[in-house]
Amino acid sequence: MNFITPSGLLFALLAIPIIAMYLLKIRRREVEISSTMLWRMVLRDRQANAPWQKLRRNLLLLLQLVILSGLVLAAARLAFPGRAIASGSVVLLLDGTASMLAEDGAPTRFDLAVQIAQNIAEETSSGAEITAILVGREPAIILGAESDKSRIAEAFENAGATTTRADWGAALALAAGIGRQSQAGDLTYILISDGGIPNADLPALPGDVRFIPVGERGENLAINAFEARALPGSAISQLFLRLVNFGEQSRTALLRISRDETVLLDQQVRLEPGESLPLTVDAGDSSRARFVAELRNVEAGAPLDIFPPDDRAYTAVAPTTNRRVYLVSEGNIFLERLLLLLPDIVPLRLVPDNSGLFRLPEDPNGVFILDGQIPGESMPDGDLLLLNPPENELFDVFGELESVGAGMVLDHPLSEQLSWESVHIRLTKRIGLPVWGQVLVDSDQTPLVFVGEQAGRRVAVVGFDLHESDLPLQVGFPILFSRLIGYLAPPQAVERPNGTLPLESVAIRPPADAHTVRVTTPSGEILVYEAGNGTILFSDTAETGIYQVEITSPAGSAEEAFSVNFFDPQESTILPVPSVNLGQEPVPAAVENQVANREIWIWLLVFALAFILIEWLAYHRRLGLPQPKTR
Amino acid sequence: MQFDEETIQKLNALTLVATRVRAGRMRGDRRSSKRGTSIEFADFRNYTPGDDIRRLDWNIYARLDKPFIKLFEEEEDLAVYLLLDASKSMNWGGDSAHKFSYARLVAASLGSIALAGGDQLSAHQLSETGEGQSFGPARGVQQNLRYFNYLWTLEADRRTRLAPALTHFAQLGRRPGLLFLISDLLDPDGFESSLDTLLARGHEIVVIHLLSPDEIAPQIAGDLQLVDREYGDTQEVSIDPVMLETYRRKLGAWRGQIQAFCRRRDIHYVHTSTELPWERFILQNLRSEGIVR
Numbered sequence: 063m064n065f066i067t068p069s070g071l072l073f074a075l076l077a078i079p080i081i082a083m084y085l086l087k088i089r090r091r092e093v094e095i096s097s098t099m100l101w102r103m104v105l106r107d108r109q110a111n112a113p114w115q116k117l118r119r120n121l122l123l124l125l126q127l128v129i130l131s132g133l134v135l136a137a138a139r140l141a142f143p144g145r146a147i148a149s150g151s152v153v154l155l156l157d158g159t160a161s162m163l164a165e166d167g168a169p170t171r172f173d174l175a176v177q178i179a180q181n182i183a184e185e186t187s188s189g190a191e192i193t194a195i196l197v198g199r200e201p202a203i204i205l206g207a208e209s210d211k212s213r214i215a216e217a218f219e220n221a222g223a224t225t226t227r228a229d230w231g232a233a234l235a236l237a238a239g240i241g242r243q244s245q246a247g248d249l250t251y252i253l254i255s256d257g258g259i260p261n262a263d264l265p266a267l268p269g270d271v272r273f274i275p276v277g278e279r280g281e282n283l284a285i286n287a288f289e290a291r292a293l294p295g296s297a298i299s300q301l302f303l304r305l306v307n308f309g310e311q312s313r314t315a316l317l318r319i320s321r322d323e324t325v326l327l328d329q330q331v332r333l334e335p336g337e338s339l340p341l342t343v344d345a346g347d348s349s350r351a352r353f354v355a356e357l358r359n360v361e362a363g364a365p366l367d368i369f370p371p372d373d374r375a376y377t378a379v380a381p382t383t384n385r386r387v388y389l390v391s392e393g394n395i396f397l398e399r400l401l402l403l404l405p406d407i408v409p410l411r412l413v414p415d416n417s418g419l420f421r422l423p424e425d426p427n428g429v430f431i432l433d434g435q436i437p438g439e440s441m442p443d444g445d446l447l448l449l450n451p452p453e454n455e456l457f458d459v460f461g462e463l464e465s466v467g468a469g470m471v472l473d474h475p476l477s478e479q480l481s482w483e484s485v486h487i488r489l490t491k492r493i494g495l496p497v498w499g500q501v502l503v504d505s506d507q508t509p510l511v512f513v514g515e516q517a518g519r520r521v522a523v524v525g526f527d528l529h530e531s532d533l534p535l536q537v538g539f540p541i542l543f544s545r546l547i548g549y550l551a552p553p554q555a556v557e558r559p560n561g562t563l564p565l566e567s568v569a570i571r572p573p574a575d576a577h578t579v580r581v582t583t584p585s586g587e588i589l590v591y592e593a594g595n596g597t598i599l600f601s602d603t604a605e606t607g608i609y610q611v612e613i614t615s616p617a618g619s620a621e622e623a624f625s626v627n628f629f630d631p632q633e634s635t636i637l638p639v640p641s642v643n644l645g646q647e648p649v650p651a652a653v654e655n656q657v658a659n660r661e662i663w664i665w666l667l668v669f670a671l672a673f674i675l676i677e678w679l680a681y682h683r684r685l686g687l688p689q690p691k692t693r
Numbered sequence: 694m695q696f697d698e699e700t701i702q703k704l705n706a707l708t709l710v711a712t713r714v715r716a717g718r719m720r721g722d723r724r725s726s727k728r729g730t731s732i733e734f735a736d737f738r739n740y741t742p743g744d745d746i747r748r749l750d751w752n753i754y755a756r757l758d759k760p761f762i763k764l765f766e767e768e769e770d771l772a773v774y775l776l777l778d779a780s781k782s783m784n785w786g787g788d789s790a791h792k793f794s795y796a797r798l799v800a801a802s803l804g805s806i807a808l809a810g811g812d813q814l815s816a817h818q819l820s821e822t823g824e825g826q827s828f829g830p831a832r833g834v835q836q837n838l839r840y841f842n843y844l845w846t847l848e849a850d851r852r853t854r855l856a857p858a859l860t861h862f863a864q865l866g867r868r869p870g871l872l873f874l875i876s877d878l879l880d881p882d883g884f885e886s887s888l889d890t891l892l893a894r895g896h897e898i899v900v901i902h903l904l905s906p907d908e909i910a911p912q913i914a915g916d917l918q919l920v921d922r923e924y925g926d927t928q929e930v931s932i933d934p935v936m937l938e939t940y941r942r943k944l945g946a947w948r949g950q951i952q953a954f955c956r957r958r959d960i961h962y963v964h965t966s967t968e969l970p971w972e973r974f975i976l977q978n979l980r981s982e983g984i985v986r
Contacts, residue, residue, distance in 0.1 A: 089916070090916045090917050090918040090929055091915065091916070091917055091918065092917075092918045092920055092927075093913055093917045093918070093919055093920065094919075094920045094922055095785075095908075095911075095913075095919050095920070095921070095922065096782040096783075096785035096786075096792075096877070096879060096905070096908060096921075096922050096923070097782045097877070097879035097881075097908075097921055097922070097923060097924075098919050098920075098921040098924075098926050098927070098928040099879050099880070099881045099921075100879070100908070100940065100943060100944055100947065101919055101928050101930055101940070102881070102928055103943050103947065104930075104936070104939050104940050104943045105928065105930060121933075
């Protein structure tokens with residue numbers, strides 16, 4: 063309860079003259095009677111308590127004070143924090159990110175947010191339109207300009223949070239667009255979230271914005287990384303693990319690491335607030351194994367914290383396949399030496415036959431590096447790395463360019479951390495970028511390095527002869543070419559067996575002769591895909607855990623695995639924030655699940671009017687008796 | 694003022710009852726408790742208007758030129774005193790229920806009964822200093838008209854404190870008799886001690902307590918300044934139904950106190966409202982109280 067205009071309470075001082083008038087002097091009519099003796103006897107007891115006795119049972123005074131109280135509270139604009147009854151158009155932004163799964167709500171923060179949203183919808187004036195956006199990895203409109211409260215309730219009941227982070231930019235842009243198109247009058251945005259909203263580069267919202275925070279606690283101990291890798295040249299694996307305390311208190315927990323139901327490690331760990339603790343654990347001979355790491359409360363049976371998704375992590379080791387890499391070149395010592403150093407491949411250098419021509423083997427699972435030439439009439443089956451390419455069937459080549467400008471490294475996983483500043487190229491092919499091409503290094507006249515997938519095979523193109531540049535002398539050379547070879551000849555069909563976040567896609571690239579790919583989810587669901595169309599993008603990764611991949615080909619079936627883990631520091635930071643910034647404007651938190659003061663002055667006026675009526679009735683009832691003679 | 698014939702007949706059929714008969718000096722209608730020697734002469738006393746002139750001793754009158762009445766021992770009369778409160782508070786009650794008018798009618802009735810019964814009647818307008826008008830002593834029905842004229846010359850226009858007025862009357866040394874006090878008893882100083890004085894003089898007392906209907910159940914409300922008609926005092930009061938109920942309870946308690954006081958002293962106490970027809974008061978209420986028969 064609070065007062066919007068506290069100065070209005072000064073009107074309460076009017077009670078003093080009202081009471082004083084009752085105490086001091088009431089204007090009385092003079093009435094003559096035969097004797098006042100009996101009345102004096104009646105009043106004798108009352109006058110013993112004067113003047114306060116005069117106020118006793120004085121209904122009119124009581125009513126007048128009640129009326130004054132109502133009017134004073136109305137003047138002071140008495141208000142209660144409450145969910146405002148919105149009208150017009152209301153856009154609800156419901157945070158559906160992973161942190162909303164923290165169990166300090168009802169029972170989770172997301173459940174609490176849904177309750178708040180339903181309450182807001184219930185108290186919204188009739189005719190108001192409610193649009194609800196579930197903010198997740200991709201914003202989703204779960205309710206579109208709806209005023210039917212039963213449908214609104216149904217939509218909220220069907221909403222659920224996911225174990226992902228949110229694309230707030232897209233969600234706010236969507237909300238802003240909906241608001242601009244709204245014709246329903248007043249526009250109100252209500253954001254129900256525990257925070258985790260980036261502070262910059264968010265669009266402003268065209269309307270009244272209110273922020274309702276949910277959640278109370280921030281203690282969270284998490285496994286932030288977990289990966290198994292085989293030691294070079296051996297079947298021994300090593301596990302890498304990172305624990306992080308995202309809370310503000312020191313925590314002790316039990317860490318248990320298991321391999322295929324066998325406990326490898328069970329020890330107590332202690333982390334200070336904000337501490338990140340990396341661990342490595344030898345996993346022994348484990349060319350094919352599943353590993354599970356788990357943090358538990360030292361008190362058996364008690365939950366570790368309020369946010370379970372990051373308390374458990376998975377990783378898997380599967381046997382790798384060494385693919386053959388054929389080098390077709392007049393002679394390229396740089397590439398030859400590099401290929402010999404790369405793991406998980408079998409480098410082969412082809413030599414021309416007696417006629418001086420290269421004869422390429424039939425190996426659809428091989429990788430062909432064609433350095434300045436394309437033997438035969440067509441491209442070989444298999445994946446290709448083309449250097450200084452001649453005219454060919456995959457893309458257009460428009461002659462040569464001398465002294466191209468400085469190359470620009472574009473954003474791509476294969477070009478991360480790649481330095482191109484000191485690379486000089488004297489002569490390069492001028493290439494028309496095909497539709498399937500993704501440029502890694504560009505220049506102002508022609509793409510210098512690009513990759514892509516064409517007709518089920520992968521192609522990487524370097525537009526210049528290595529001998530016409532100083533790239534082989536740069537540190538970027540082994541980085542670029544090891545990544546390109548890894549791209550063309552991955553050691554497993556599953557390209558990123560670890561490090562996949564929930565709902566991220568996993569690329570599965572079965573061998574060219576495979577015909578089916580079966581994926582078994584952690585919960586046992588089996589999904590079957592037909593191979594032969596290149597890379598399969600598997601997106602049903604909502605669950606965390608280990609996914610089994612079985613690839614069937616005429617030669618038999620091969621099993622691989624990949625893990626999906628909740629490794630997201632942003633979402634593991636679950637401490638609720640008091641305010642958010644939207645479009646450079648800070649939006650403070652409303653109190654609890656309420657968003658505004660609800661004034662009740664209108665009810666106070668009704669209350670006062672009702673009491674004025676009662677006073678009128680009481681006054682006339684009191685004077686309703688026959689009037690005496692006045693003197 | 695004159696009663697109609699029917700009323701007079703009814704009144705004449707009544708007799709005042711004194712439970713403690715007082716020895717009279719004159720032949721009356723009451724037999725004495727003392728059995729004397731038939732019509733033996735006992736004494737003389739001064740003539741008073743209304744005395745049967747057949748008992749006048751003409752010889753003494755001729756000799757002394759003063760009228761004396763002969764008294765005989767075997768018969769007695771009753772001295773009846775009617776004390777009328779003529780204070781301003783009695784001048785109240787409207788035309789139909791005026792207290793003093795009602796009091797005069799009651800006094801007239803009682804006086805008429807006394808005169809018809811051969812009793813010695815005296816009537817007095819109560820006053821603290823004796824300046825009130827008096828009637829009698831007189832006896833005989835032929836005094837009725839004079840008595841009525843006397844009553845109707847009275848006005849309730851003065852301040853009267855009951856206790857001094859009654860004490861003053863007691864000090865006059867009248868012979869004991871049946872004494873009627875007709876009053877509203879609205880005297881803030883009280884009157885009880887003066888009744889004791891009257892009792893000490895041997896009177897048998899009947900208190901007739903008159904109140905008007907609006908004194909019994911006031912019909913006023915609101916924030917008022919009440920003005921006392923008799924004393925001019927004012928009293929501020931906010932009257933609501935609760936207050937009226939309190940008043941009614943207080944009035945009942947007050948009358949109960951007076952009644953209890955009177956009962957302890959063998960004083961007759963009769964209260965009435967002036968809305969009750971005076972004939973019914975005389976013929977029913979007083980008869981039921983054993984004051985008349």
